Amino acid sequence: MDTTELLKKVRKIEIKTKGLSKHIFSGEYHSAFKGRGMSFSEVRNYSYGDDVRNIDWNVTARTGETSIKVFEEERELTVMLLIDVSASSLFGTSGQFKSELITEIAAVIAFSATTNNDKVGAILFSDKIELYLPPKKGRKTILRIIRDLINHETENKGTNLKVALEYLNNIQKKRAIVFVLSDFIDNNYEQALNIAARRHDIVGMHIYDKSEKELPNVGLLRIKDAETDKEKIIDTSKKSIREDYSKWFVKHEEYFKTMFNKSGSDVVSIQTDQDYVKALLKFFKKRGR
Numbered sequence: 001m002d003t004t005e006l007l008k009k010v011r012k013i014e015i016k017t018k019g020l021s022k023h024i025f026s027g028e029y030h031s032a033f034k035g036r037g038m039s040f041s042e043v044r045n046y047s048y049g050d051d052v053r054n055i056d057w058n059v060t061a062r063t064g065e066t067s068i069k070v071f072e073e074e075r076e077l078t079v080m081l082l083i084d085v086s087a088s089s090l091f092g093t094s095g096q097f098k099s100e101l102i103t104e105i106a107a108v109i110a111f112s113a114t115t116n117n118d119k120v121g122a123i124l125f126s127d128k129i130e131l132y133l134p135p136k137k138g139r140k141t142i143l144r145i146i147r148d149l150i151n152h153e154t155e156n157k158g159t160n161l162k163v164a165l166e167y168l169n170n171i172q173k174k175r176a177i178v179f180v181l182s183d184f185i186d187n188n189y190e191q192a193l194n195i196a197a198r199r200h201d202i203v204g205m206h207i208y209d210k211s212e213k214e215l216p217n218v219g220l221l222r223i224k225d226a227e228t229d230k231e232k233i234i235d236t237s238k239k240s241i242r243e244d245y246s247k248w249f250v251k252h253e254e255y256f257k258t259m260f261n262k263s264g265s266d267v268v269s270i271q272t273d274q275d276y277v278k279a280l281l282k283f284f285k286k287r288g289r
Contacts, residue, residue: 031288
């Protein structure tokens with residue numbers, strides 16, 4: 001992709017997602033993800049209804065007026081985006097690829113975080129670590145993440161979430177809010193997830209296409225596994241074929257939800273032809289209760 005076309009795509013995503021973040025998600029994001037605690041801000045005169053436990057007795061004794069300590073939330077957080085860029089993300093039958101939806105959702109989360117003055121970083125992975133962008137503040141960081149998601153040429157095709165989580169565990173020592181954006185066509189990542197969840201607040205965001213959930217009845221169909229390049233012809237008119245295909249999807253989806261729930265992490269599932277704005281708002285509001 002040439003530079004001019006890339007900049008146009010980055011700008012288009014910025015305009016759409018930054019607007020959503022500013023007008024819709026910033027407040028919900030703030031409520032959903034709390035700071036590290038409360039820090040001292042100032043001392044002021046006591047007012048009726050204030051918590052008497054916060055009275056500053058030293059200042060009160062010195063001034064002769066009842067004074068109270070005021071605390072504020074330590075707001076600054078670190079947000080890490082673990083983004084699946086494997087070959088299976090380059091699939092879609094409903095107007096956009098999974099990778100395109102992942103890019104938009106990642107941008108919304110990132111702009112929401114930077115509106116709250118939080119740091120944002122990213123780990124792009126396939127069955128290896130493709131790219132690491134350390135957490136930083138500001139618009140330039142977000143635009144770099146968007147640019148790399150649009151223009152990154154994946155070296156490997158497979159998916160290995162275990163590798164991504166282990167890398168996170170090694171590189172990110174301080175607590176972070178971690179969004180894992182993937183189709184989760186993988187398994188055997190339970191141990192790495194449990195270790196990460198003990199340190200970080202993790203949210204698994206399952207992005208999938210409707211044809212992955214239910215194979216259409218269209219007769220003979222040539223299919224290709226994007227991650228192994230294996231091709232075969234299947235007869236979709238056979239009910240047993242369609243049922244086996246659905247079972248394959250359900251198997252991965254159930255493993256994803258079970259592992260994340262067991263680790264105490266949140267899960268969100270978003271289909272490529274669904275309104276991701278509603279799905280994110282619902283999730284943020286639920287988290288903020």
